[in-house]
Amino acid sequence: MNSKILEILEFDKVKAKALPYLVSAAGKRELDDLIPETELNKVELSIKETTDGVNIYRLTGGIVIPQLADISTQLKRLKMDAVLNGNELAQIAKILRTSMSVKDFFAKLREQDVDMHVIEHYVDDLVTIPTITKQLVTAIEGDGHITDEASTKLHGLRQRITQTEGAIRTKMEGFTRGSNAKYLSDTIVTMRNDRYVIPVQANYRGKFGGIVHDQSGSGQTLFIEPQSVIELNNRLRQDQLDEKQEEIRILAELSAAVAPYRVDIGNNERILGHLDFINAKAQMAHSMKATLPIISAEQYVDLKQARHPLIDAQKTVANDIIIxxxxxxxxxxxPNTGGKTITMKTLGLIQLMGQSGFYIPAQEESSIGVFREIFADIGDEQSLEQNLSTFSSHMSNIKAILDQADDNSLVLLDEVGAGTDPKEGAALAMSILDDLGAKESYVLVTTHYPELKAYGFDRDKTINASMEFDQETLQPTYKLLLGIPGRSNALEIAKRLGLSDSVILEAKSLISEDSQDLNAIIGDLVNQRKLARDRSEQLEHDLQEADALQTDLTAKFNRFEAEKAKMLEAAQVENNHLVAQSRKQADKIIDRLRKLELEGNQIKENQMIDAKGELNSLKVDDQRLKKNKVLQREKLKHDLKDGDPVLVKSYGQYGDLIRKLGKHEWEVQLGILKMKVNETDLEKSKQANVAAQEREREPKQRITRAVSTRETSARLDLRGHRYDQAMSEVDQFIDHAVLSNLPSVTIVHGKGTGALRKGTQEYLRSNPRVKSFEYAAPNAGGDGATLVFF
Structure with missing residues (x-):
């Protein structure tokens, strides 16, 4: 794409908005080199990358990349077998460390199933070199300082240097603090020629012996290295030289170790820079409240509420632009100052942003095209060097545009044909537009010429538009009106500014009647369009409020459902606990009757009735439910009378009502037994012959259970089962295990929320057949399984 359009539309200022979010030199280079793509697949790829970046930024705050320096020079030097200094190696180490951390970051994103289209393929291309990375990190600090751990020899030398320096300072302090201090110009220890010295008065130079390394400007002070520390200074100096040599050797060794990987490291730097650039585009989109553009291969541009990206969003007026x-x-x-030029630049600049992979400042579902060229002739480009007038300058630009434009070009022309005689200018403008129409170019043009208002009606695939003007305030609203040409407001503005009525009337008389009628028609269209738009905006506002209310109601309903489910689960747990306790007491009653039977005692009918009564007393009624109006209405349906077939719920048996014995009790015929039953334990049977049918089925059911040959497993797996289903399976499993004379069984309930484990163990505590239970061994499931002993 031609570079002139980037300059005219100030695309560099758009790129500058992304610069504060970049942290790597490679990312800044990529931004600096960025130009709009002109191929559909490349634009789509770039937009997908930004979408990945936006998703990651929304979920995690962005890809974590530290400040990364440019290492291209270091890599070139490694190619020539040069030895890098500590700072250069530290920068390479930072690239390698960041490569590892970024791969770890994306590995966690994959576990979270974050939606990514293309960005993770770049991460897969990052090369990690753990051995070299560890070696560099161990030997070189972030500021390039070589650490003591770089080598054993270096560590030993530095320890000796520290010890020697301590010994020197101790001796020197003997001179500055003892009786010899009076011979010094100042009681300090300083350095000259990398050796420790003391400032001695010149007339006492022979008092300390040693070597004079320097003197003051007046000559009154000599900087002397005392004889007693010369040997220590010599040793210190030698150790320091050895330290430098060892550091040089370490740097050479590290440089040689890194050199074979320079291509991979350079590739890592490029990938990290690209990820940094994607991250910056995502953050820029967030700050601008920009949205994902739909890419149209057919060049359908539909920008919804588009804003100029370089104007404050609070100050700019958004417009729908369709072409x-x-x-x-x-x-x-x-007229001028209505916003025509800004609207034109908004279209051009948003196209450049979208074709460069940026999100665009428009509402969602906006679409852009992919143009091979975007041309513009905007503003006063008079060339003083070529001594061209404004008109000549515009004509030179338009000639170049007409020579290059085709059916894959977007052309932006501001005030086409201006700067010359209005009649000739209008004719020239229409001829230029006809030529661009023949080339099937996409054109947005602004003009003052009234002749072009009719042009928009006469030409195929052409539409008129104007910038709205408030007729009451005579001020522009900066709203683009598609389908309506602009009207002249010169006379109204002149009148408002105080021009006399006689002048205004004279001017109107000079305007043709056709022009006045056209202006009146346009004015009426503008008013109708404004009314329609106001109604549309009100409807949109009402729809948004309705959507917000619907969202709020849905959220509250979901919370209600979740709370209800939670309360039901808690109630179910409590209910199962009560059932388990009741079953335990029921088993005791049954065991007592069985014991009587085994001892040979005949069970009398009154004992059986008493036992059944005890079983009935195990039922617990919730007092709160008695006050429930819904349940009261339901209770009215249970209108019992003599002879009614009923179900005795506590026995699960059908019978017939004989007579009412008290306020809430009935005498019921159950087979050969007559029993006194509370009416709350009775339920009307819907079929008259149900009792007889059920009595016929009962013996068959008991026989079937008694002769069951079901093979009982010593292991029950409840994982993945719902609570109610699981508790029912536990009950049946224990029964079959006891009947099969199994000494012990295993119940696998898993860990999860702990609900199955808790419910299982509460049931086991309430079952008298269970002797004891405990968690399984660690290698057999631990607290995810329970061993049961009978």
Missing amino acids: GEDYQMVVITG
Whole structure:
């Protein structure tokens, strides 16, 4: 794409908005080199990368990349077998460390199933070199300092240097603090020629012996290295030289170790820079409240509430800009200062952003095209060097545009034909537009010429447009009106500014009647369009409020459902506990009757009735439910009378009502037994012959259970089962295990929320057949399984 359009539309200022979010030199290079793509697949790829970056930024705050320096020079030097210094190696180490951390970061994203289209393929290309990375990190600090751990020899030398320096300072302090201090110009220890010295008065130079390394400007002070520390200074100096040599050797060794991987490291730097650039585009989109553009291969541009990216969003007026599907040319007419040029630049700049992989400042579901070229002739580009007038300059630009434009070009022309005689300018403008129409270019043009208002009606695939003007305030609203040409407001503005009525009337008389009628028609269209838009905006506002209310109600309903489910689960747990306790007491009653039977005692009918009564007393009624109006209405349905077939719920048996014995009790015929039953334990049977049918089925059921040959397993797996289903399976499993004379069984309930484990163990505590239970061994499931002993 031609570079001139980038300059005219100030694309560099858009790129500058991404610069604060970049932290790597490679990312900044990529931004600096960025130009819009002109191939559909490349634009789609770039937009997908930004979408990945936006998703990651939304979920995690962005890809974590530290400040990374440019290491291209270091890599070139490694190619020539040069030895890098500590700072250069530290920068390479940072690239390697960041490569490892970024791969770890994306590994965690994959575990979270974050939606990514293409960005993770770049991460897969990152090469990690753990051995070299560890070696560099161990030997070189972030500021390039070589650590003591770089080598054993270096560590030993530095320890000796520290000890020697301590010994020197001790001796020197003997001179500065003892009786010899009076011979010094100042009681300090300083350095000259990398050796420790003391400032001695010149007339006492022979008092300390040693070597004079320097003197003051007046000559009154000599900087002497005392004889007693010369040997220590010599040793210190030698150790320091050895330290430097060892550091040089370490740097050479590390440089040689890194050199074979320079291509991979360079590739890592490029990938990290690209990820940094994607991250910056995502953050820029967030700050601008930009949205994902839909890429149209058919060049359908539909920008919804588009904003100029370089103007404060609070100050700019958003507009719908549409071109490409029903029409390929938009002719915007109207007076100056109405916003025509800004609207034109908004379209061009948003196209450049989208084709560069940026999100665009428009509402969601906006679409852009992919143009091979975007041309513009905007503003006063008079060339003083070529001594061209404004008109000549514009004509030179338009000639170049007409020579290059085709059906894959977007052309932006501001005030086409201006700067010359209005009649000739209008004719020239229409001829230029005809030529662009023949080339099937996509054109947005602004003009003052009234002749072009009719042009928009006469030409195929062309539409008129204007910038709205408030007729009451005579101020522009900066709203783009598609389908309506602009009207002249010169006379109204002049009148408002105080021009006399006689002058205004004279001016109107000079305007043709056709022009006045056209202005009146346009004015009426503008008013109707404004009313329609106001109604549309009100409806949109009402719809948004309704959507917000619906969202709020849905959220509250979901919370209600979740709370209800939670309460039901808690109630179910408590209910199962009560059932387990009741079953335990019921088993005791049954065991007592069985014991009587085994001892040979005949069970009398009154003992059986007493036992059944005890079983009935195990039922617990919730007093709160008695006050429930719904349940009271339901209770009215249970209107019992003599002779009614009923179900005795506590026995699960059908019988017939004989007579009412008290306020809430009935005498019921159950087979050969007559029993006194509370009416709350009775339920009307819907079929008259149910009792007889059920009595016929009962013996068959008991026989079937008694002769069951079901093979009982010593292991029950409850994982993945719902609570109610699981508790029912535990009950049946224990029964079959006891009948099969199994000494012990294993119940696998898993860990999870602990609900199955708790319910299982509460049931086991309430079952008298269970002797004891405990968690399984660690290698057999631990607290995810329970061993049961009978």
